[in-house]
Each structure stands twice: as C-alpha cells, then as structure tokens.
Amino acid sequence: MTMPPQSSVVVPAVTTSRLRKTFGSLVAVESLDLEIERGEVFGLLGPNGSGKTTTIRMLTGLMPPTSGEATVVGYDVRRESEAIRRNIGYMSQKFGLYSDLTVAENIRFYAGVYGLMGAEREGRMAELMEELGLAEREDQLAGTLSGGWKQRLALACATAHRPAMLFLDEPTAGVDPAARRRFWEIIYLLASKGTTILVTTHYMDEAERCQRLAFLSRGHLIGVGTGQQILEQFKMPSIEDVFIELQRRDEGAAA
Amino acid sequence: MTVIGRLRRASFWPMLRKEFIEMRRDRFTLAMLIGIPAIQLVLFGYAVQTDVRNVPTVVLDESRTSQSRRLVDMMANTRNFRVVGHAANREEVREAIERGDAAAAIIIPPEFVSDLKRGRGAQAQVIVDAADPLSSQAAISAATLAGVRSGAELSPRPVPTAAPAVEVRVRPWYNPEGRNSPYIVPGIIGILLTMTMVSITGAAIVRERERGTLEQLVVTPIGKTSLMLGKTIPFAVVGYLQVTVILMLGKLLFDVPMRGSLVLLYVLIAPFIIASLGMGLFISAVTKTQIQAMQLSFFFIMPNILLSGFIFPRSAMPEPAQWVGAALPLTYFLTVMRSVLLKGVEFADVWREALVLTGFAVLLVGLSVRKFSKTVE
Numbered sequence: 001m002t003m004p005p006q007s008s009v010v011v012p013a014v015t016t017s018r019l020r021k022t023f024g025s026l027v028a029v030e031s032l033d034l035e036i037e038r039g040e041v042f043g044l045l046g047p048n049g050s051g052k053t054t055t056i057r058m059l060t061g062l063m064p065p066t067s068g069e070a071t072v073v074g075y076d077v078r079r080e081s082e083a084i085r086r087n088i089g090y091m092s093q094k095f096g097l098y099s100d101l102t103v104a105e106n107i108r109f110y111a112g113v114y115g116l117m118g119a120e121r122e123g124r125m126a127e128l129m130e131e132l133g134l135a136e137r138e139d140q141l142a143g144t145l146s147g148g149w150k151q152r153l154a155l156a157c158a159t160a161h162r163p164a165m166l167f168l169d170e171p172t173a174g175v176d177p178a179a180r181r182r183f184w185e186i187i188y189l190l191a192s193k194g195t196t197i198l199v200t201t202h203y204m205d206e207a208e209r210c211q212r213l214a215f216l217s218r219g220h221l222i223g224v225g226t227g228q229q230i231l232e233q234f235k236m237p238s239i240e241d242v243f244i245e246l247q248r249r250d251e252g253a254a255a
Numbered sequence: 256m257t258v259i260g261r262l263r264r265a266s267f268w269p270m271l272r273k274e275f276i277e278m279r280r281d282r283f284t285l286a287m288l289i290g291i292p293a294i295q296l297v298l299f300g301y302a303v304q305t306d307v308r309n310v311p312t313v314v315l316d317e318s319r320t321s322q323s324r325r326l327v328d329m330m331a332n333t334r335n336f337r338v339v340g341h342a343a344n345r346e347e348v349r350e351a352i353e354r355g356d357a358a359a360a361i362i363i364p365p366e367f368v369s370d371l372k373r374g375r376g377a378q379a380q381v382i383v384d385a386a387d388p389l390s391s392q393a394a395i396s397a398a399t400l401a402g403v404r405s406g407a408e409l410s411p412r413p414v415p416t417a418a419p420a421v422e423v424r425v426r427p428w429y430n431p432e433g434r435n436s437p438y439i440v441p442g443i444i445g446i447l448l449t450m451t452m453v454s455i456t457g458a459a460i461v462r463e464r465e466r467g468t469l470e471q472l473v474v475t476p477i478g479k480t481s482l483m484l485g486k487t488i489p490f491a492v493v494g495y496l497q498v499t500v501i502l503m504l505g506k507l508l509f510d511v512p513m514r515g516s517l518v519l520l521y522v523l524i525a526p527f528i529i530a531s532l533g534m535g536l537f538i539s540a541v542t543k544t545q546i547q548a549m550q551l552s553f554f555f556i557m558p559n560i561l562l563s564g565f566i567f568p569r570s571a572m573p574e575p576a577q578w579v580g581a582a583l584p585l586t587y588f589l590t591v592m593r594s595v596l597l598k599g600v601e602f603a604d605v606w607r608e609a610l611v612l613t614g615f616a617v618l619l620v621g622l623s624v625r626k627f628s629k630t631v632e
Binding site: 060061062082085086088090092093094095096097098099100101105108109110111112113114115141157 | 268269272273276277281468470471475476477
C-alpha cells in the first residue's frame, strides 16, 4: 500500500489551521480548523456555496489556499502537493470518466497514470472489477453506463492505486437509491481496511452514515462532531432540520 | 536508469494510448481529420481557380490569311481564350460582348500581314471585358504572352535588334503554364496543419476541462509535461499523416511536382507542427469551453488564410498587412514548402525560415507551458 512514511506514527489524515480561501472580495472559506482521524468516514455538509468544494479542492492540491496551513496524510498541501497526489484518490461530481473509453480502458488509463504497469496493473484491474462488480460491464463504453455504474467505475478509477485517503465530492448526485446503498457498502469496506474518507453530500441519510460531521455555512465551520453531538449543539430533532435551518439563515444573509 | 527504461516508464504512455483510442472512437473528430483535407484539396484545387481559363472569345479576322489564323490558334492554345464565334464587323463584336456571349475579342486588322512583312510590328487587338478584373487581367497577360511568342514565329525575317528599345520578356518560372493547383497544394498543407494543430488540439484539451476529466487528471501524479506531451503527440502524428495524404493526392490529382528532398520537407514540417501545437495549447489554456476555443482558433486561422500568402501574394499587400503576415508561422512555412516542393531548393536556401519557425515553436510552447497550470483556478 502506498502509505507515507509517517503512517507508523499516528498522524491525522487531515489537519487544517486557519485555512482561508478568497476569490477577489468573496471569502469562500474562512479560518477553517479541522482534524480528521485515520480510517474515519467524515462528512462535510452545508448548503451550496458554503465552501465544501473549495475546501476539498484545497486539500487535494487543486487550488492553493490564500492563507493558513493544511496537511493531508502527513504532507503539506502547499509544498508537498505531488506527494499528496500519489496518496489520495478523488472523485468529483462529474466522475471524470472518458465516455469514449470502455470500463476496462478507463480503469487501465487511471491505473497507468498512477504509475501501475504490466502485470501489477492487470492484477489490480481484475481485483477492482471483482470488488466493484464491474466485470460484466468490462467492454461497455463509459458514456453508455447509467449513473450508478458510472459512479462505481469512477470509484474504481479513483482507488486504482490504493490511496490512503479518498475524497468524494457529492459522489451520489443523480444516482438511484439502490446504487447509493451499494456504493456506501463499498465505502465502509474501504474504511474498514483503513482508508480515510472525506465525503460531501446533500443527502441526509448519507450524512447519518458518517462517523463525524462538519457543517459549513458561508465559509465558516459552525459545528463538528458525531451526528448526536450536532443535534445537541443546534437543539434540533434531525440533521435535516439543522441543514434546512442553516440554508434559511444563509439565504437570509445573502438577501 | 537507461534512456529506454526511462522512456518505457514515462508517464505520458497511458495518456498517449488513451488519446488514440478516443480519436478512433470519436467519429466526428475522425471525420474532421480525414474529411477536411480531402474537401479542402478538392475545393481549392478544382473550384477556386485564380488562373482564368476558357474566357469566351469572339474573333474578328479582317486579315483572313494563314498568319492571322495562326495567331488566333496560338492564343486559343493558351487555353485562356475559348473561341465561341466569329464576327463580321466591329459592331458584332461589341454586341457579343454586351450580350455577354463573349468576354473577350481578338481583332486582326486587314493590314496585319503587310505590316508583318514590312517588319513594322504588326498589330492585333484584344478587347477584354474588364468588368471582372481577375479574368481580364489573366486574358491581358495571356494575350501579351501569345503576342511575344508569335512575333518571332510569324515574322518572315528577324526583327531588327534595335527596334524594341526595351524588351520585356514574360517568363513564368517553375509553373510555366501558370497553373494554380501545384501552387495551392503546399498552401493547403500549411492551412490544414494550422487547423488540425490549433483548433482540434485546443478543443481536445478544453473538452477535458468541460467534462471534468482534466480536474481528475490534475489530482493524479501525472506531470504537466507528460500531460501536454500525451495530449499533443497523437495530433502531431495525425499532422504527418495529413501531409502525406495531401502530397499523394496532390501528385495524383494535380501532378504537383516534388522537386526537393522529401526528407528535408518532413524535417522542416516539425518546427511548424510544434509551433502550431503550442498555439493550440495556448488557446486551450485561456478558454473554458470548446465553443470559445473554436472561436478563438477561428480568429487565429482567418489571418493565416488571408495574410500568409496562401491565396494572395504578400508583396501586393499594404505594409501593415505584411507585418501581420510576418508574425504568423504559416507565412514562413509556406515559403519553405513552396521552395522545397516546387523549386527543389536545399536547406541552405531556407535555413532562415527554418530558424524563424523554430523560434516560434520555442516561444509558443514556452508560453503555453507557463500558462497551462496544474490547478483549476
């Protein structure tokens, strides 16, 4: 497994300190302090525009932070982004698949990009196909797959190199409930093997599947903890109520 | 690690392989890559003829001698004139041109033969409908040429050397028949490479941005260089294929002469292809959608067609237009192609152009590498 050398010592999967991102006068993320433990399934929640995607993009090295510090699997996001890239997987809302390539070709391509070659690559491909049940669709063009299959293929591509940490940005948007359930089973399987998972979602049932949650509102972190802790903090009967209350507040502030 | 080992492990291979698979499956792009060369060659080679042939012509032969008939034959043989009728008098000539039955007239006066015999310089008149300047220009030059040639042939004794104080000889080199097609083929190669390398490459990268696959690639360890190499090498290969197809079709359909070294030609294509790929990469770096990329590359291709000397000679352009032309890689590439293909020159004769092209390649690739960032902002 491609683990950084620091993994023997207990280094959190993610640490951020006063992490900040601005686009001109717009503040997307403000003074974010966050810590995610190894092997945790961590949910990042918040209305649209609350800074979830920007946070993920800073942590994956897609965007440099304006100020503040962050480490991912022990590496600094600013100075060691290449090391981070070797050790993380990322799955975006768009899935990032090549529609003119078959299922097998997509996996082979991403495995190759992650440096897997020859027999090692073919072996890993067979393993992924088996684990994710993609074998029956091996030669189908990715563009003709349904949402659920696309999602599974995207997950196969993002985990081809057995990353220590997986970032999932709204991975289940536009996917039917049965496929979503199957997807979460796989996520838990990965977590049980030690993979840290950071997931953003709009679905409340998914939020409740996370071990810990963080709520973002207009770039500010306003609550972190288990689902139960969040409910106590906001004095709300359900996560959904917290979410709706936040959205109402954000929209009120924007108007 | 050995060079071969390094090359085998280079991270652009998966990219390269993927790019070829995509190219093969994307029927539209494939059609563009293969269809455009064929259509352009036929369009420019056959339809767009700037050399004017078969101008309908009436003849008024008042001399009615073997010499006058010989002159008419010679002019018709240039194939610029096509004799459509004979007029009995000048009034009929005028009517034929006014009705549009004819666009030119050859008038040989009664004293033609007697003047010729006296060595006085016999005169024949060519009337041209100058409403269409292009046709008339061609007809005038063809007539002048026929006149010069026939002068020596028809005259029974040598023309006195002192007679013409200034002798103007029209001698078309390299393309003695004044045919357009051999000249246009090197141009088509240049335009085509510009289109493929700039617009299709630009769009191919922007498409990855649009579909979210670029974002996906950016979070992988693949290097910027590998990404760009893997993305552009397939198009360079396609470029060379296009050149080969056009050269073969040009030889087959238009009998384009290949006087120079093909090896030299293929070597000199490389800096132009690299410069154009650099331009394509630059366009992809500054645009967000495929439509924007297409529009921007079209904006770049227009001056290439108009100002590079592809259709219109640059020497005839106003100075500012020449300056713009001088800033386009295609301008130098056309000189190289025409020189090597039609004139058969050596490297020593085109090294300046080759150097300028290499300069463009370094500049454009350098600029786009700087501009192409592995972040998504």
